[in-house]
Each structure stands twice: as structure tokens, then as C-alpha cells.
Amino acid sequence: MDVMSAAPVVEQLSREMGISTAAALFDGIPPHPVDSVLSPMFRRGGLPRGELVTFTGGQSLSCALATIAAATKERKWCAGIGLGEPAVASIADLGVDLDHFVNLATPPEDWLRVVSILIESFDILLVDPGFLPSASERARLLAKIRERRISLISLRPMSGSTEQIEITDTQWSGTSHGHGRLRSCLVRARSQTGIHRFLLPGPTGTPAEAPSVTQAPAVTPAPVVTPVHMTADAGAPEPVPAGTSAHVPAGASAGVPAGTRTGTHLRQVIGGVG
Amino acid sequence: MSAEPARTLVLTVPDWPAVAAAAERDLDPSTPVAVLHTGKVVAANAPARAAGITVGNNRRAVGFRCPEAQVVAWDEDVDNRHFSAGVGALESLVARFTLLAPGTLAIPLSSLRHGYADEPSAVEALISALVVETGWEFFPGIADTVFAAVLAAGQARRVEPGDTVEFLAAQPIRTLEYAGAEVNELIDVFWQLGLRTLGDLARLEAKDVNSRFGAFGRHVHDLATGTDRSALPDHVREEQLAVERVLDEPTTRSDTLGFLARQIGAELLGKVRRQGLVCTQITIELAAVAGESSNRTWRIEDMNENAIADRLRWQAEGWLAASGHGGGGNERVGDTPSRRQQDPDIVDEPAPDPEDFSADGIISLTLRAAELTTPVGATKSLFDENTGQITHTLERLQGLFGPDAVLVPGLQGGWDPAETNLWTPWQQTATPVRSPRAPWPGALHAPRPTTVEHLAVDVLAANGRPVQARPSGLETEPRTIRFPSGDTEAIADYSGSWPIESGWWDPEKARYRTRLQVVTEPGRALLLSKENGQWYITGRYR
Numbered sequence: 001m002d003v004m005s006a007a008p009v010v011e012q013l014s015r016e017m018g019i020s021t022a023a024a025l026f027d028g029i030p031p032h033p034v035d036s037v038l039s040p041m042f043r044r045g046g047l048p049r050g051e052l053v054t055f056t057g058g059q060s061l062s063c064a065l066a067t068i069a070a071a072t073k074e075r076k077w078c079a080g081i082g083l084g085e086p087a088v089a090s091i092a093d094l095g096v097d098l099d100h101f102v103n104l105a106t107p108p109e110d111w112l113r114v115v116s117i118l119i120e121s122f123d124i125l126l127v128d129p130g131f132l133p134s135a136s137e138r139a140r141l142l143a144k145i146r147e148r149r150i151s152l153i154s155l156r157p158m159s160g161s162t163e164q165i166e167i168t169d170t171q172w173s174g175t176s177h178g179h180g181r182l183r184s185c186l187v188r189a190r191s192q193t194g195i196h197r198f199l200l201p202g203p204t205g206t207p208a209e210a211p212s213v214t215q216a217p218a219v220t221p222a223p224v225v226t227p228v229h230m231t232a233d234a235g236a237p238e239p240v241p242a243g244t245s246a247h248v249p250a251g252a253s254a255g256v257p258a259g260t261r262t263g264t265h266l267r268q269v270i271g272g273v274g
Numbered sequence: 275m276s277a278e279p280a281r282t283l284v285l286t287v288p289d290w291p292a293v294a295a296a297a298e299r300d301l302d303p304s305t306p307v308a309v310l311h312t313g314k315v316v317a318a319n320a321p322a323r324a325a326g327i328t329v330g331n332n333r334r335a336v337g338f339r340c341p342e343a344q345v346v347a348w349d350e351d352v353d354n355r356h357f358s359a360g361v362g363a364l365e366s367l368v369a370r371f372t373l374l375a376p377g378t379l380a381i382p383l384s385s386l387r388h389g390y391a392d393e394p395s396a397v398e399a400l401i402s403a404l405v406v407e408t409g410w411e412f413f414p415g416i417a418d419t420v421f422a423a424v425l426a427a428g429q430a431r432r433v434e435p436g437d438t439v440e441f442l443a444a445q446p447i448r449t450l451e452y453a454g455a456e457v458n459e460l461i462d463v464f465w466q467l468g469l470r471t472l473g474d475l476a477r478l479e480a481k482d483v484n485s486r487f488g489a490f491g492r493h494v495h496d497l498a499t500g501t502d503r504s505a506l507p508d509h510v511r512e513e514q515l516a517v518e519r520v521l522d523e524p525t526t527r528s529d530t531l532g533f534l535a536r537q538i539g540a541e542l543l544g545k546v547r548r549q550g551l552v553c554t555q556i557t558i559e560l561a562a563v564a565g566e567s568s569n570r571t572w573r574i575e576d577m578n579e580n581a582i583a584d585r586l587r588w589q590a591e592g593w594l595a596a597s598g599h600g601g602g603g604n605e606r607v608g609d610t611p612s613r614r615q616q617d618p619d620i621v622d623e624p625a626p627d628p629e630d631f632s633a634d635g636i637i638s639l640t641l642r643a644a645e646l647t648t649p650v651g652a653t654k655s656l657f658d659e660n661t662g663q664i665t666h667t668l669e670r671l672q673g674l675f676g677p678d679a680v681l682v683p684g685l686q687g688g689w690d691p692a693e694t695n696l697w698t699p700w701q702q703t704a705t706p707v708r709s710p711r712a713p714w715p716g717a718l719h720a721p722r723p724t725t726v727e728h729l730a731v732d733v734l735a736a737n738g739r740p741v742q743a744r745p746s747g748l749e750t751e752p753r754t755i756r757f758p759s760g761d762t763e764a765i766a767d768y769s770g771s772w773p774i775e776s777g778w779w780d781p782e783k784a785r786y787r788t789r790l791q792v793v794t795e796p797g798r799a800l801l802l803s804k805e806n807g808q809w810y811i812t813g814r815y816r
Contacts, residue, residue: 185721
């Protein structure tokens with residue numbers, strides 16, 4: 001890492017919108033609060049604002065809805081795009097305030113256009129994109145969400161995301177070959193902060209702690225295979241020892257817009273200096 | 275309504291649900307009628323009460339006491355419909371009145387002062403006119419506050435001016451239930467605190483009640499002390515606040531409709547403004563030449579004629595497209611935006627040629643003020659962030675993709691998530707089809723599926739044959755699920771199957787289905803339902 005490159009990067013950063021102080025760079029905008037069961041999955045304990053987060057795998061829609069629940073209760077507006085017809089009862093079960101949720105039944109191919117309109121006033125957008133945006137569209141989208149401090153959640157892998165939550169395993173319980181009914185689902189999720197196990201939905205429909213307290217180990221096992229649906233430059237979640245999560249090279253891949261890259265660079269630069 | 279006591283006359287029809295039910299069925303007044311709700315009698319008319327039927331009896335007790343009694347299910351609609359039809363007679367007699375509940379109405383006595391010499395003669399004149407018109411029995415009650423007058427009407431008495439506080443103090447605490455169903459919880463608390471009469475409650479300091487029970491407790495305290503001065507919303511004659519325009523020639527052109535809508539919208543809003551009111555909801559009714567009509571109620575935050583014109587245009591476009599009037603879906607709302615992107619030439623053509631459709635276009639427009647409030651009542655919430663911007667954004671999307679593209683969630687009654695879903699277009703009034711308060715035996719428990727769909731699939735047993743469902747359970751073990759695309763997924767586990775039978779008393783509404791939850795090999799959970807011999811995926815846990 002080249003220390004000499006710090007000066008131009010700082011200068012470039014000072015011209016960038018939205019980052020006025022060094023504290024803002026490191027602490028950033030405070031994230032949206034998240035249910036206590038889910039908050040360990042996020043690097044800063046909450047849903048980051050101005051960034052793109054992806055939720056993939058089984059139960060990812062439930063997980064995303066449970067994540068936005070606390071924010072909607074604080075009167076933050078959330079819109080769902082391309083989700084089909086969600087069941088209102090389950091949205092309410094997951095804790096989302098129905099008065100601050102809107103579902104857009106727009107054609108899937110128009111999702112980018114709908115998002116670009118909703119960005120003007122909404123706080124959280126939950127998207128199941130009908131198609132992936134081109135590199136230039138994505139760059140513009142990411143710049144816009146950073147400027148408006150929107151939390152954009154995508155239910156498909158998309159490059160440029162700063163946090164990726166991938167649900168690797170779901171185990172439903174309650175049924176036993178013709179008896180009982182679905183009670184809860186034990187979910188194993190992998191994020192930048194390690195591997196997490198919790199019930200989603202738990203017995204009451206809300207997320208709950210996993211019954212046996214087997215917390216994720218400090219050092220996560222290396223993944224055997226990268227999931228096939230991840231694109232090559234998707235900034236695939238590199239499992240790292242939990243202690244070093246601050247330095248996850250989130251935007252270090254090729255297709256990331258300039259803004260995030262400079263931010264990450266500076267962190268690395270300063271980290272290298274220290 | 276200032277410091278002067280709001281002396282009020284309340285007229286109430288005893289056992290209104292029973293009276294309405296009898297009127298609905300054209301029963302003789304001497305027939306005993308008992309109205310049942312959730313298995314308990316909620317109202318019984320005089321002959322039924324004479325036979326010993328009381329409120330709270332169950333069906334069997336009714337049959338035991340009076341076998342010839344007509345037992346009918348309570349229907350809110352019937353209650354309201356008959357009452358509002360009956361009180362139409364009152365509109366020509368008094369200037370202002372308010373419908374408190376079906377069966378009960380309130381008239382401020384100040385509005386009777388000029389027409390009648392004193393209170394008794396006014397009451398006599400009104401009641402005799404109403405009885406002649408409707409044939410119902412009315413109990414009058416007069417007191418200094420509306421709440422006291424309601425209680426007085428229950429006892430058919432007139433409380434002298436100034437005696438209201440004493441009258442209220444003697445009433446048992448249970449009478450607070452007339453103030454609304456949400457007071458019931460408080461009544462129990464008051465009872466446990468040893469407050470037996472309204473007088474006991476009134477003796478408490480208002481500020482103590484406020485700090486313990488909040489604003490609602492304070493309101494109840496005001497009722498008990500007879501200091502409630504909140505003005506009742508007047509019954510506004512709605513035909514005065516409607517505007518109708520019959521077109522010379524039927525049209526399907528949205529620009530013509532928008533132009534007309536702006537005119538009559540301005541006319542309606544002018545009328546509303548002259549009444550010193552603000553209109554927050556508006557009902558738009560469109561009539562086609564063929565006699566069909568489309569009726570929608572819209573809530574508009576910043577009501578003006580342009581907003582009304584937009585809503586009318588959307589409604590007309592959606593309706594014409596759906597009913598095929600607009601020319602074979604040529605102007606389907608949902609298609610317009612994407613077409614617009616691909617083919618910019620089409621944009622300038624607002625609608626198909628009107629001549630082709632002159633036979634079945636829209637022939638008349640009616641605008642009706644559906645909800646009226648005072649200007650203060652129409653202000654937005656202080657706490658919500660940027661509601662105005664949200665409204666603006668969503669209205670823009672509605673303009674682009676049609677009103678039905680922007681949906682807000684709501685819940686209604688039902689067994690399955692597909693039935694409890696109540697997605698309503700933004701700014702429209704939600705109208706639940708099934709009551710959420712009614713019991714729904716067999717309704718799905720949490721965890722519930724996250725998305726709803728209705729996809730026909732095959733559920734196969736080990737031998738490849740479809741799985742049959744019996745009321746006692748599944749005939750064979752389900753092993754595989756086959757999607758319409760031909761893909762199959764192995765079933766790892768499945769729940770008990772449970773049958774749901776609804777509407778068995780009415781062959782048109784009767785539905786029988788079997789519900790099953792399955793978990794497939796990849797760990798996905800699905801909600802299945804078998805109806806008329808066909809399995810459907812009705813929900814997915816995603």
C-alpha cells in the first residue's frame with residue numbers, strides 16, 4: 001500500500017458530497033436500528049444507510065423484512081419492489097409497521113425506473129430486481145443511494161454491495177410426516193461478521209435466538225465452494241477472522257464506482273499508516 | 275358550542291338490531307326475534323323478551339325458552355341501512371342532527387328552540403312524526419351533555435337543566451360502555467379500583483386520572499363529570515355535496531374527461547368550502563352508456579381540482595381498459611409506461627379514436643364528498659417525516675403505472691394469507707370484504723408464508739399417483755411435487771393436513787379445501803391447498 005497516495009485521496013474525499021469530517025468517514029451515518037437477533041450480522045450492528053446490502057438464499061425475503069421492521073416502527077418509510085404479492089399477515093408478524101410499508105406492483109423490467117423515483121423520498125427500498133443493471137446504471141444507482149442515504153436491499157447478488165448476507169441453510173421444524181405444523185425455521189446465515197444461527201421465523205413469527213447457544217466460532221471455516229449464482233466480480237464475501245472485519249475489502253473489486261473505492265482506499269491507507 | 279351546555283335530545287330505538295332484522299325479513303311485530311352474534315344473543319325484541327330471552331343467552335337457551343322465536347345472525351349492514359333509511363324523515367323536521375350509532379341519534383336542542391315552545395312539546399312533535407313515518411318505538415332522553423342524554427334515553431327521562439351532574443353521579447360505572455367498545459377494559463379497572471358509580475369516578479381529580487389513564491381516561495372522566503363539550507359532527511346532507519355532469523356525447527377520451535373533471539371538481543370544492551368544511555375523501559362515480567358504473571373512493575391529501583381530475587382520469591382509464599371499452603387493452607394502464615419507453619410515437623395519442631367507441635363510452639360523471647371534516651381535522655400528522663414528499667412520489671408512480679401499482683397493506687378476516695391480504699391502492703379507502711373481528715376457525719397460525727400465489731401443481735405419492743385428501747387425512751404419503759413447468763421437487767417432510775369448510779350453509783359460498791404444509795428437499799417450505807380435486811401452491815415461505 002502506497003502512503004504517498006494519501007494526499008490526493010484526501011483531497012478527492014473532501015470534494016465528495018456527504019463526508020464532511022473524518023469522523024463521518026469512519027463512523028459514517030448511523031445505521032438504521034435492527035432487531036437484536038439480527039444485528040450481529042451487520043458490521044455496525046444495524047442496516048447501513050447509503051449502501052447496498054444483499055440478502056440471498058432461502059428465507060431471504062423474511063430476513064430482509066425482519067431487518068427493516070425496527071426502522072419502520074421509527075416511522076421510516078419502506079417500499080417493496082418486485083416482491084410479487086407479499087402476505088400482509090407475515091409482514092405484520094415479522095414486526096413491520098404496516099403504516100409505513102408500500103408494495104409496488106410494477107412490471108419487473110421497470111424496477112430501476114421505480115427505484116429512481118422512490119429514492120427521492122423513501123428511507124429503505126427492498127428490491128427483487130427483475131434483471132441486473134448495467135455497470136453504468138449501477139454506478140449511478142449507487143451514487144444516488146449514497147447521496148440520499150437510502151438503504152437499498154437487493155434479494156439477488158449484485159456487485160457494489162457493501163454487505164452480503166447469504167443464508168446457507170434452512171431447517172424447518174414442527175412437522176413430522178403427517179403430524180404437527182410448521183413451527184420455526186433454523187437459519188444459518190453468513191455475513192461479513194461470521195456465521196450466525198437464529199430462528200426465522202421463530203414460533204411467534206418474529207426472529208428468535210437459536211435454541212442451543214452454539215454461537216458461531218471465532219474463526220469461520222473457509223467455504224468449500226463459492227455459490228454458483230455469484231458473479232465473478234460480485235465482491236464475494238471473503239470469510240475473515242472476526243476480529244479483522246473492519247478491513248473487509250468490500251469495494252475492492254473491479255466493478256465498483258469511484259466513490260466507494262476511494263473511501264475504502266483511505267481506510268486502507270490510514271490503516272497502513274497506523 | 276361554547277361554554278353554554280350542549281343540551282341534547284337523544285332518540286333511541288330499543289333493541290335496534292332486532293327491529294332492523296325484523297324489518298329486513300318483513301316479520302310481523304309480534305314475532306319474537308333474537309339477534310345472535312358470535313353465538314350469543316345481542317338483541318331481542320319485546321315479544322322475545324316477554325318469553326324470557328335475555329341478552330347473552332346462547333342459541334340453545336333461546337330455542338328452549340321460545341321455540342317459535344326467529345333467530346337471526348347480526349348484520350351491521352342491515353342495522354345501518356334500515357336506520358339511515360328511516361331517519362330520512364327527520365331531515366325535513368330538524369336542521370342539524372347526528373347519527374350516534376344504528377338505532378340512536380342526537381339532536382342539539384338549540385336547533386329546536388325556534389320552532390317549538392318548550393322541550394316537551396318539541397320532543398312530542400318529533401316523536402309522533404317519526405313514529406308515523408317509520409313505525410318504530412323511540413325512547414327520548416334529554417340532558418346537558420350528549421353522553422348523559424344517551425343514558426337518559428335508555429331510561430326515557432328528561433334531566434332538568436343543571437341536574438346532569440347529579441344524574442350522572444348516580445349511574446353505575448357499567449354505563450360507561452355506551453361510550454364505545456374500547457372503554458370496556460377501563461371499566462374493569464375502575465371496578466377493581468372500587469369505583470362503583472360514575473360519581474365515584476367524577477370525584478377523582480382530573481389530573482390524577484390523566485396521569486394514570488392518559489388522554490382516553492381523561493375523556494372518560496369528562497364524560498362522567500358531565501363536562502364533555504366536544505361538538506358532534508353534524509349529519510350533513512350528502513346530496514348537497516355532490517356534483518353530477520351528464521355528457522352530451524359518450525366519450526372514452528381521457529383528456530376530455532380530465533377537462534370536465536377539473537370543472538366539476540372546482541364546483542364541488544366550492545360548495546364544500548362554502549359550508550366551512552374541508553373534503554378529504556371523494557367518491558367518483560362513472561356511468562357508461564350500457565348502464566354499468568364504476569365507483570371508487572379516493573383519499574386526497576391536498577385536495578384540489580387537478581388532483582380530482584387525475585383520479586378521475588386514472589379510474590376511467592383503468593375501468594375502460596379492464597372492461598374492454600377502451601379498445602382491446604390498447605390503453606391498458608400497466609402497459610403504457612414500458613410502451614412509452616420503446617416507442618415514443620405512441621405517447622402523443624391520448625386515447626383511441628373516440629368515434630369508434632361512441633357506442634359505449636362514459637356518459638355521466640358524479641363527484642361526491644365522501645368524508646368531510648373541519649379545516650383543523652384535515653391537517654397532517656406532526657410526527658411523520660416527509661409525508662408530503664412520500665405522497666408526491668407515490669402519486670407520480672401512480673400516474674406512470676396506474677393507481678393499482680402502488681399498494682398499501684391491510685388485513686381482513688379469512689383463513690389463508692391470500693384471503694387476509696387487503697392491498698389497497700395508495701390514497702384509496704380500504705374496504706374489507708370479510709370482517710377481521712369475526713371468528714375464523716382454522717385460520718393459519720404464525721409462521722405464515724411470506725408471499726401469496728395460486729399455482730396449480732401436482733402432489734404425487736411414491737407410486738406416482740396424485741395424493742388424495744380425505745377429511746380424516748391424506749390417503750398416501752406425499753413424496754414429490756410437480757410444478758407446471760415440469761420440474762419436480764422431492765418432499766422431505768409434511769405437516770398434518772387439515773380440512774377447512776366454509777359457507778356450508780350457502781351452496782353458493784360453500785368451499786371445502788384441505789390445507790397442507792410441506793418442506794421440500796432443498797429446505798423450502800410451501801403452503802398447499804387442495805380444492806375441487808386440484809392441488810395449489812397458495813403460499814411460499816421465502
